[in-house]
Amino acid sequence: MAETPSKNFKPYQAKAGEEYMNKNQVKHFIQILNNWKTELSEDIDRTVHHMQDDVTSFADPNDRASQESDMALELRNRDRERKLIKKIDDTLRKIDAGEYGYCDGCGVEIGLKRLEARPTATLCIDCKTLDEMRERQVAK
Numbered sequence: 001m002a003e004t005p006s007k008n009f010k011p012y013q014a015k016a017g018e019e020y021m022n023k024n025q026v027k028h029f030i031q032i033l034n035n036w037k038t039e040l041s042e043d044i045d046r047t048v049h050h051m052q053d054d055v056t057s058f059a060d061p062n063d064r065a066s067q068e069s070d071m072a073l074e075l076r077n078r079d080r081e082r083k084l085i086k087k088i089d090d091t092l093r094k095i096d097a098g099e100y101g102y103c104d105g106c107g108v109e110i111g112l113k114r115l116e117a118r119p120t121a122t123l124c125i126d127c128k129t130l131d132e133m134r135e136r137q138v139a140k
Contacts, residue, residue, distance in 0.1 A: 005036035005119060012112055020109050021101040030095060032119050037088045040081045047078050084120075091120045103127050 012028045094100045101110055105127035114121055123131060 005032050005039075009035065011116055014112060020112075025112065026095060026100065029100065029115060029119055030092065032116070033088050033092055033095075036119070037085055040085050040088075044078050044081055047074055087120045105131075 009032055012025060014025075018025075091100065101115060102108065103110055103124035104122045106124065108124050110121055110124050114125060121128070
């Protein structure tokens with residue numbers, strides 16, 4: 001599954017003194033998010049068609065079990081992609097509200113490089129690190 005968008009985009013080249021999350025940067029991220037959403041949707045559609053075409057009733061229980069296992073794995077992957085599409089839609093709404101690119105935890109700029117690596121990021125690297133440390137402590 002694609003946790004990050006495909007790298008078929010040209011990284012944004014910030015100009016000296018350029019304001020953070022200006023209209024060109026916002027447009028850049030909208031394009032990345034929309035392209036990513038389209039790729040994910042096409043993958044989901046392909047899987048649905050593949051599964052409809054691939055429904056075969058095997059006489060051998062091992063073959064049938066193998067097919068069911070493959071389908072279950074594929075459905076789990078597609079479910080993750082469906083959730084990612086929802087996250088992309090939430091991010092696009094954040095852009096519309098003028099709240100994109102700023103940390104939900106502390107309000108600082110998330111940064112262009114981090115957003116290009118993970119366009120749906122809602123935390124700056126410091127808050128994300130603290131969040132992960134808390135998760136590890138709770139898991140113990």
